Amino acid sequence: MTEASAATLDLELLRSFHAAARLGSLAAAAEQRHRTLSAISMQIKRLEQALGARLLERGPRGVTPTATGEALLQESRELLRLHDAMLSRFTGRRLAGKVRLGLPEDYARELLTGVLPEFTAHHPDVLLEAVTATSGELARQLSRSQLALAVVLDRPHRLPDGEALWQTSPVWAGPRAGDLTQRPSVPLALHEVDCPYRELAVESLEAAGTAWHAVFTSTSIHAVETAVEAGLAISVIDRERLTPAMRELGAEEGLPALKPCQARLHMARHIDAASRPAVEALAALLRERLQARGPWRALPLA
Missing domain, CATH: 1.10.10.10 (Winged helix-like DNA-binding domain superfamily/Winged helix DNA-binding domain)
Structure with a gap:
């Protein structure tokens, strides 16, 4: 038999x-x-x-x-x-090497308090360095292999390849009180150049023929949000970042619709062979936690 x-x-x-x-x-x-x-x-x-x-x-x-x-x-x-x-576990071969990860600042808080601590806990021998920048700057660093891995929005520069993680939800955000959109020129709080949401705001207003001027510019998302909360300007941020001191604005206030962005995961073309298994392990974890959900809807940690 x-x-x-x-x-x-x-x-x-x-x-x-x-x-x-x-x-x-x-x-x-x-x-x-x-x-x-x-x-x-x-x-x-x-x-x-x-x-x-x-x-x-x-x-x-x-x-x-x-x-x-x-x-x-x-x-x-x-x-x-x-x-x-x-x-x-059974062979004693633990991941090692160095992983330099790039993140847009808008999503760093959620990733730094969720996904990345889990990775470092499981792989203590991996030297993880996370840096934040605009998506345009992250794209440049990735193309020069200064980053091994990066989460990049597909604006203002769409990188080839990569894989979709989640669709972002950009909205116009204004202070809870007052209506800044009724002024002859809309006051904006913006990031520096190479920011996807800066490009969205400017592109949408100019296509609609709406006058605007930058009243506040900063590299910090928290500073931009504070300018909105204080009633100094309106801005474009992710809907998930709206605070009680803000309100979402739109067509009723005469503002044009905003196109969504896509957050994509990219790996550098040249990765040190000793670090590649660690890079791929982090990519797999980011994919598992973020794909189709985004950082705010990530699964609970195991």
Whole structure:
């Protein structure tokens, strides 16, 4: 009597599938996984054959997960995380190296009090350095590999590749009392150049033919918010950052609609080999906590 062979999933095939689905390109997955394009293509084919289902749709602009592929992404993410954690515990090989992470200041508070402490607790040998800047500046640092990983809004400079994390909710914010929009020129509190929300505000007002002037400019989101609360100016901030001293403004006050932005996760093209496993581990955690939810709707920590 022979024992029936059970089907198993090759974790390396899963990792290549995750990379291709995340990056939207087999070529990009091959570069990240340090394999040839034909090897990645063959791995995806073997995984599809093992599961009896198409996982990726191929198109002229790259690859996108099918419905089955999306389900596999969700269900296998925890499998890979548990495997790596167990291997690390039993072999004594802990993640090490250095990870320099870039964040827009608007979302730093939530990430610094949630996701990042969890990462450092699980990986105490990794030297994590988190820096904040405008998305434009983060994009420049990432292109020069001064950052290993960054969360960047897709304005004012849209970087190639990367993966979507969440859709932001920019709104016009004004002081609770008074109506600054009735002035001949709308007073604005703005960030410096390279800020996505500065670009949104200026672009929207100029398209509507509305006069404006900057009454307060700062690199600090907290300073901009204080200027709004104090009744000095209006600004564009994420809806989640509205305080009791503010109110959301819009069409009733004569302000134009604002386009949403997308927060995307990007990895540098050149990452030190010794640090790459730590960079990928942090990327996986950010993806798990933030994808489709954002920092305010992240899952409770385990």
